[in-house]
Amino acid sequence: MPSPPRACAEINLQALDHNLSFARQHSGQQTMAILKAGAYGHGLVNFARHLDSKGLPYFGVANVYEARQLSDAGIQTPIYLLGATFPEEREEIVQCGWTPCLSSLSEIDDFVRLCAKHNRSLTAHLSVDTGMGRGGFLPDQIPSALNHLALPQNKSIELKGIGSHLPSADEDEDFTKSQFAAFDHLVREHFAQRENFHVHLANSAGLLDYRSTTTNLVRPGLLMYGVSPLAEWQDQLQPVMTLKSRVSLVRNLPKGHGVSYGRTSILEKDSAVATIGVGYGDGYPRNISGKGAHILINGKAAPILGRVTMDQIMADVSHLPDCQPGDEVELFGPNLSVTQVAQWADTIPWEVLTRITPRVTRIYST
Numbered sequence: 001m002p003s004p005p006r007a008c009a010e011i012n013l014q015a016l017d018h019n020l021s022f023a024r025q026h027s028g029q030q031t032m033a034i035l036k037a038g039a040y041g042h043g044l045v046n047f048a049r050h051l052d053s054k055g056l057p058y059f060g061v062a063n064v065y066e067a068r069q070l071s072d073a074g075i076q077t078p079i080y081l082l083g084a085t086f087p088e089e090r091e092e093i094v095q096c097g098w099t100p101c102l103s104s105l106s107e108i109d110d111f112v113r114l115c116a117k118h119n120r121s122l123t124a125h126l127s128v129d130t131g132m133g134r135g136g137f138l139p140d141q142i143p144s145a146l147n148h149l150a151l152p153q154n155k156s157i158e159l160k161g162i163g164s165h166l167p168s169a170d171e172d173e174d175f176t177k178s179q180f181a182a183f184d185h186l187v188r189e190h191f192a193q194r195e196n197f198h199v200h201l202a203n204s205a206g207l208l209d210y211r212s213t214t215t216n217l218v219r220p221g222l223l224m225y226g227v228s229p230l231a232e233w234q235d236q237l238q239p240v241m242t243l244k245s246r247v248s249l250v251r252n253l254p255k256g257h258g259v260s261y262g263r264t265s266i267l268e269k270d271s272a273v274a275t276i277g278v279g280y281g282d283g284y285p286r287n288i289s290g291k292g293a294h295i296l297i298n299g300k301a302a303p304i305l306g307r308v309t310m311d312q313i314m315a316d317v318s319h320l321p322d323c324q325p326g327d328e329v330e331l332f333g334p335n336l337s338v339t340q341v342a343q344w345a346d347t348i349p350w351e352v353l354t355r356i357t358p359r360v361t362r363i364y365s366t
């Protein structure tokens, strides 16, 4: 009989369903489920299988490595590649029928060449850079991109959509509003007549707080996982992942004893100290050390003592006399938000979630 895992991530697929319905209702648009980075650490193929029957127009992934995992698993939902592609990846993209977004005329030419080689056509979207600075045609380059795609020799590329990305929808309202206006203007000018055409701009923060007059598709990531980039919407969402571990030891240590590497924590009084089986080797951020962070042991807050080590952390349980080995620990989840953990660690919830390592057993429940 294998022993239970020391650290596990419980993944609540019902919460995912709730968040997805919220995204659909709140935006009134179709949803591209963003599944990059292993579904933000939640498990790419498991999430794709769960969502495959929900009639979503696309799954958004970062690269061909992730696209291949979905195709190999027999996923039927069309696969959209969110980022620029490398030349060596394009043959596989054409052969597998994934949907790239296009940022340059030379990419178009390369895809056309590969379509001819394999006697195939390719569905693609145009990417337009309205301020992100990571990819896409600049707005004033869109007419020449459209002219290029209209040439008879480029017919193998079927343009099915246009998208852009928001760099600061959770930080800069004025800029984001101007981006929506610029994007809507561009779409009205050049794409108004198209049918069965996907027009998309909003990530999680964009769909929560902004409205476009032209888009028909949103691309939520973080929000689907039950974490709001904007605090005022958190109540509407249900966190999907709960990172858990267990207490392995509880010991009484005397005043003046140091705890963990570097002895940054010296006990100010005789204390009960619990050792917990999770560390930065599981993705729990080492940078949280010394920031006043806490964990929940049987639902009660216990302050972390000293540095996070690779495989274990220590917490003060002097105020929890019943605490004993085996007790359940919540590192983050419904009762302690990953956003709070990220703030303690001077980072963002996206990073905390995507850094949970493979050593953490994912346990799915519906």
Ligand SMILES: *Cc1c(COP(=O)(O)O)cnc(C)c1O
Binding pocket: 034, 036, 082, 165, 202, 203, 204, 205, 219, 220, 221, 222, 223, 229
């Ligand atoms: C990651 C990503 C998203 C999702 O962003 P969230 O803030 O997690 O909702 C949407 N669009 C693109 C292009 C992305 O790269």
